[in-house]
Amino acid sequence: MGFSTSGAAAILFVGVLVAVGIAYPVIQTAHEDRRAAIDDRDDRSLDLRNTDIELEATTYNDSSDNLTVNATNVGSTTLAVADTDLLVDGAYEPNDEWLEVRVNGTTGRELWQPGETLSIVVSTADRPDRVKLVTEHGVAATETGV
Structure with missing residues (x-):
């Protein structure tokens, strides 16, 4: 070599x-x-x-044309209010157009802790037939016949 x-x-x-x-x-x-x-x-x-929600009450006020959606976080995951979506009769209601948002009766809260109730008020022209609330993880709760 x-x-x-x-x-x-x-x-x-x-x-x-x-x-x-x-x-x-x-x-x-x-x-x-x-x-x-x-x-x-x-x-x-x-x-x-670990995420779960329940719609407690969905009420429509005929005189003010406002829809109020109350849901409770029954899971063990903390949820972001800004990442929660609302659909009324299949139409998306943008978060920045919600008239009022309260977590356990307090406005300005960004987090929705387990056991707390989220209350959303939106303006709608007609009484809706279906309301759907969707969390950031894709878990949803639907109510029909508002």
């Missing part, structure tokens, strides 16, 4: 080391990102299992 064969083997060996040195950090980062994504998915799944 001459010098040219040994030199070529050394160059190939160095090339393999450089390639592994470049590939390892990329593979390690991809694995860490995958692990973080799996942990996030598991956290969302746990929050979903």
Whole structure:
């Protein structure tokens, strides 16, 4: 075996080391990102299992054309009021158009703790047939025949 064969083997060996040195950090980062994504998915799944709401009362005031929706957080997950959606007869009612929002009778609250009641007042032209409240985790409660 001459010098040219040994030199070529050394160059190939160095090339393999450089390639592994470049590939390892990329593979390690991809694995860490995958692990973080799996942990996030598991956290969302746990929050979903621990979330539950009940519509306590949905009333419509004919004189003021206002609909009041009262729901209680009966799960063990704290919910964000801003991430709660309301649909009236299938039409989305944007949060910034709600006339009044109260959590346990207090305005200005951003979190809806377990056991607390959320009260939303919206203006509607007609008496609705169906009201649906959806939480940030996709858990919904529906009432028909308001």
